[in-house]
Amino acid sequence: MNPLCARCGKIVYPTEKVSCLDKNWHKGCFSCEVCKMTLNMKNYKGYDKKPYCNA
Secondary structure (H helix, E strand, O other), X not given: OOOEOOOOOOEOOHHHEEEEOOEEEEOOXXXXXXXXXXXXXXXXXXXXXXEEOOO
């Protein structure tokens, strides 16, 4: 069974999955909580199990 996205709640398929902060995300849903900038594994900062950008 495929996991659900932590942001939108829809099924995340292996080709579009980002596993981070003990959750699964679509690549497009893995974005900053404040400014909504799309993040990746190199530019995110995790705080309280939520993704944020460096700014």
